[in-house]
Structure formats: C-alpha cells, structure tokens
Amino acid sequence: MATVVPADTASPRLAGVVIDVSPRIGTDNHRLWPLKNPTCIPPFGPLATHCLALHTPCSQLSEDELVMSIAVTHVEFILIHPFREGNGRLSRLLADVMAVQADHGPLDYSAWELRKTDYINAIHAGFSGNYEPMCEFVRAAMVAGDDNLNEPA
Incomplete structure (x- = not known):
C-alpha cells in the first residue's frame, strides 16, 4: 500500500x-x-466493545454466567493475540480480575498446564463459537483457586 x-x-x-x-x-x-x-488481522477494539463491555464488571453475575464470561473473554483475547509477548499472562490476569470482581479468588491454572493439548483444543472450539470446553477449564480453575484461598496459611 x-x-x-x-x-x-x-x-x-x-x-x-x-x-x-x-x-x-x-x-x-x-x-x-x-x-x-x-x-x-482482527482489531483489538471489538474485544473491548463487544466482549469486555458485555462480560464485565462481574460483580452481579451468577456462577454459571461468571464462568461463561471468563471463558468467552479468555478465548477471544487469545484468538486476537494483540501483543507480541505476554498474551497468555495478560489473559490469565484478566480472568483473575473478573473472578475477584465476583468475590472469588484468583484462578488456579495448574491443571491448564498439565492438560495443554486439551486447553489448546478448548481454544479451537471457542474459535467455532463453542465455549463449553473452556468453561470446564475455567470452572475447575475457579474451584481450585477458591480452595487455595480457603486453605490455612
């Protein structure tokens, strides 16, 4: 051009x-x-205007709505991959912020690393509009994160 x-x-x-x-x-x-x-190249704008505007803040969401909101936002952020480095870290930070807004602890992502292939497949399913596989990852990470928060120090 x-x-x-x-x-x-x-x-x-x-x-x-x-x-x-x-x-x-x-x-x-x-x-x-x-x-x-x-x-x-998908612009970063739609993530903010369509995804974050619809799914945040999370303080008034039911448990299922919160899981879906985190799953959708996570998948969409990973798919647009707006930065050269740090997209995964930033998407997990965003998920943690969303969980904390809804009075949960930060998510525990250890199972995501152990099931990396399944996690990638969940991202691919989200690309097709099926966020349920990512919802399973988010739900498990939220439960594990809340359990970690409630453990004695």
Missing part, C-alpha cells in the same frame, strides 16, 4: 514522495516484514 506525502508535511523534502505505508509485523535484525493480508 502506498501513499503520497502531502505538500504541507513537516518534512518538505518528502513532499510529493510516494512511500510504503503497508502494515508490517515482526523483526529480523530490525527489518520489518510486510503482512500478506493486513485486513485479516
């Missing part, structure tokens, strides 16, 4: 020059590689 630098630009020597403004991703020795089809 190319554009012409306008004449009233801050850099007069570039005025009228055609430059490449194609979206790029990744680095290889500081060289950015063009995206093949940048229109296929």
Whole structure:
C-alpha cells in the first residue's frame, strides 16, 4: 500500500514522495516484514466493545454466567493475540480480575498446564463459537483457586 506525502508535511523534502505505508509485523535484525493480508488481522477494539463491555464488571453475575464470561473473554483475547509477548499472562490476569470482581479468588491454572493439548483444543472450539470446553477449564480453575484461598496459611 502506498501513499503520497502531502505538500504541507513537516518534512518538505518528502513532499510529493510516494512511500510504503503497508502494515508490517515482526523483526529480523530490525527489518520489518510486510503482512500478506493486513485486513485479516482482527482489531483489538471489538474485544473491548463487544466482549469486555458485555462480560464485565462481574460483580452481579451468577456462577454459571461468571464462568461463561471468563471463558468467552479468555478465548477471544487469545484468538486476537494483540501483543507480541505476554498474551497468555495478560489473559490469565484478566480472568483473575473478573473472578475477584465476583468475590472469588484468583484462578488456579495448574491443571491448564498439565492438560495443554486439551486447553489448546478448548481454544479451537471457542474459535467455532463453542465455549463449553473452556468453561470446564475455567470452572475447575475457579474451584481450585477458591480452595487455595480457603486453605490455612
């Protein structure tokens, strides 16, 4: 994708020059590689406007609604993968915040690591709109997190 630098630009020597403004991703020795089809990248905005707006705050949700809200938000965040690093950590932090809003403890994700293939399959099911497999992971993590919270120190 190319554009012409306008004449009233801050850099007069570039005025009228055609430059490449194609979206790029990744680095290889500081060289950015063009995206093949940048229109296929889902924007971060819908997560905030459609997912977080519908599913947060979680303080008034029933147990089943909370589990579904965390599952949907987690899957959708993982699917858009908005950052180069830390998407998994941030999605778990978001799930913990949602659980704490509903007076639960932070989730215990240890079973997610032990069942990594099943977890990935749950993400894939969510891609097709079936969030039930992720709900199972969330429910188990919430119960384990609450149990950990109630254990004596």
